[in-house]
Amino acid sequence: MKKEYNHKAVPTEGEMTRGAFLKAAAGGVGLCYAAAAGYPIYRYLSSPIEKVESAATVSEVTVPDGQKLAKGEAKMFKFGAKPAMLIHHQDDSWVALIAVCTHLGCTAQYESAKNRIFCACHGGVYDPKTGGNVSGPPPRPLTRLEVKVTADGVVVTQNPTAKT
């Protein structure tokens, strides 16, 4: 018996041609392959970013021998992945700040002679006591950290209200 197949060359309204269906299916399969290859490659390339970001979530760092810092001097240390500075002021007060300039991210430095925090990239100046932006392009103050001086180091903690 002969079977009748109905290969319609012209689809009725709302129907898809065989060619269009195959094209769409091939496109879909292609997308699946692209995703299956793309996802591991994306995760592979972002491995170090993930590592740095999980290291950046520290909330407390001890600066070893920080208590020995002379008055009028500053010391750089790493707070998670970010550079930070510990300043021992002439009046014996202690200040710790994230040293990342709020303008375009250069690392700022403490200048004891001028008693200011200076960013060399575009001449930004901050107040060394408060971290407030004094002059130049920086739009916001530097982020402050809490300081506790102990017998064997200076413990710096994240200010719970501030974001780093």
Add this chain to the structure above:
Amino acid sequence: MKTLFTSVYAWVDERLGLEEIQAFARKKRVPLHAQSFWYYWGGISLFFFIMQAVTGVLLMVYYRPGPDAYESVRQITYDMNFGWLIRSTHSWSANLMLGAVFIHMFSVYFMKAYRQPREFGWWSGLALLILATVFGFSGYLLPMDDLAYFATKVGLEVPASAPVIGPLIAKLVRGGTEVGAHTVQRFYTLHVVILPALFIPILMFHLWLVQKHGNAVPPAEENKPVAQRRSIPFFPNFVIKDVAVWLIALNVLAVLAAIFPWDLGPQADALRPAPKGIHPEWYFMSQFQVLKVMGDWMRGTLGEVVGVLLFTGGMVAWFLVPLYDPNKSSGRKARQATYFGLAVLAVLIITTIWGYAAL
């Protein structure tokens, strides 16, 4: 959407002549016959080579040659997300590529596709095979685990056994008297700069020749009257089949790389004795075994020299086959060439199996 695509296409077409390429691709035909299956193997080799380029660049992102080599491969394998998969894919694809190239070469040989006017296809293909094995040899050392270390040490004894200039060449390749950080550094340069710079232009030449002369048909097909020969259009028919074959190759590669992740042995240590059963990659196994057997028969470096000469002689004959069997009126010589091919294939297979059995 459709109209946007059409107008962008028209804009590009006007400047680059895409229509010409399309018309050309439509006109091109690929012969269809009992041996058509073998036409896919050059393309499969090409697919694996592309995979090598992609995964290789990804590995370069974290790999550090020199004294830190082992540690960086350890990080790729155990610390980076999916690093093990990228590395495994690169290693598996390297082996599959060599396998595909060998199949491609022997199918070309037995279809007598090296005959006039395709001699340069044969010669450039052989150059690609040699470069591919050097890719493999140089890549094998890069992780600097103990297997890599000893395999390279042993492998470099082969050039070192050549008279007069041998030891000099071996020292230059090693960058010293022992395999070490300098060797890794130069193998890396070879592997990622020099070899691709040589391989890619030769590959382009090779593909251009295939395009220029079209696919060769095997002698049985050649004897049929032209009217009886069948063929299919290159585009889209052959291309669709080619894509299907590439997809199969991709799936095979993905399954192998994921289910059998490539191993990383302990760090190479010159003071530790060589582990048992040290052996090269399978595509050097035949040479390895011949050298071992020759060494047993003849004492001293004589065995090595004879072994190397045997292989070199075979390669030269293999290289010159298109001149010995140049066209379809070669007659007796054509049959001899076929027997020679069968003999080479048999020797390679037997010595390789023997090599693994003797480990």
